[in-house]
Amino acid sequence: MAFKLSYEDDTTRKVTQISVSVGDGFPTPVESILDETFLLLPLLLEKTTLERSVRGLSLIGTHLQGISAHVPLKHPIPQIRESLNDDRDLIAKVLAVLEEKIDLPRRLVGINRDVLGAYYFKFGAIRIYWMPITLLSLTTKLSIEAITFVTLAHELAHAYSHVGKDIDGSSWETDHFASRDIELIEGIAQYYAERVCRCVEEKFPDAIKCFEAILAHQANEYTAYKTWVEASSGESMRQFLRSVSERVVRPPLFR
Structure with a gap:
């Protein structure tokens, strides 16, 4: 300079x-955004954890056969895999809401x-x-x-x-x-x-x-x-x- x-x-x-x-x-503008997203704020702050959960559930579903040799399973593998897929899909939908509809990072830095x-x-x-x-x-x-x-x-x-x-x-x-x-x-x-x-x-x-x-x-x-x-x-x-x-x-x- x-x-x-x-x-x-x-x-x-x-x-x-x-x-x-x-x-x-x-x-003040940030407070307004937080008021709008208050109920989902805990999830926003743990967004990285949710992303890892999706990957973790997919990993477990892929390796259920090997896991069953070391961990007693209460239900048949197909049933467990279906349940894991449901959980993964739910988390993926929550992440989509956080990213597409709330998108807190974009809204934060987009304030003038x-x-x-x-x-x-x-x-x-x-x-x-x-x-x-x-x-x-x-x-x-x-x-x-x-x-x-x-x-x-x-x-x-x-x-x-x-x-x-x-x-x-x-x-x-x-x-x-x-x-x-x-x-x-x-x-x-x-x-x-x-x-x-x-x-x-x-x-x-x-x-x-x-x-x-x-x-x-x-x-x-x-x-x-x-x-x-x-x-x-x-x-x-x-x-x-x-x-x-x-x-x-x-x-x-x-x-």
């Missing part, structure tokens, strides 16, 4: 601090803003919401660590694009930042969050996998940057950011 949270010239050095905290609770974390630009603060992150992890194959990393990268990208200093000490004036189109603000953050995830791919490959998995379900304002000509290179994106932010050089006292 080339913007820094510190600025230094011949007379002054100023560091802009961004606080990062972890918050409890669910944002501030579900997993938020950048409070007026206060210079980032908050990460551990409960939605945990819920998303439990209902997908994404790790808590990867979701947290992606969320923090996105929110820090907001902070750096807003208050980060260019080489001349300029930054994005707050009222102007707040007035810009949401697609622009989120697109910039997404672009740099993706670059961060790709930079650590060798050491932490789950980060970019998680980013792409979440991106696949996000609204247009989070995905539109993929079509930006300016996103073709880091330098062109930096110049684009300088242009759209109309960066202001503040007097030393206010830097």
Whole structure:
């Protein structure tokens, strides 16, 4: 990005601090979704267990003959196999409801803003919401660590694009930042969050996998940057950011 949270010239050095905290609770849109799915929430949280159960029942049904040599069976093998098939079909139908009708992961990340974390630009603060992150992890194959990393990268990208200093000490004036189109603000953050995830791919490959998995379900304002000509290179994106932010050089006292 080339913007820094510190600025230094011949007379002054100023560091802009961004606080990062972890918050409890669910944002209001998430609470609404949970209210709708409350009765099935225990099953949603154990979705992986249900998937394994289907495979386990199929495995037992296939090997009943061998099992009967070691485990006393109360009923004939055909009857047991039929019962296992019924159980497997029931679980498969429940999984279909969870995936097709409720689809909690898609609905979570499809909410427009501030579900997993938020950048409070007026206060210079980032908050990460551990409960939605945990819920998303439990209902997908994404790790808590990867979701947290992606969320923090996105929110820090907001902070750096807003208050980060260019080489001349300029930054994005707050009222102007707040007035810009949401697609622009989120697109910039997404672009740099993706670059961060790709930079650590060798050491932490789950980060970019998680980013792409979440991106696949996000609204247009989070995905539109993929079509930006300016996103073709880091330098062109930096110049684009300088242009759209109309960066202001503040007097030393206010830097």
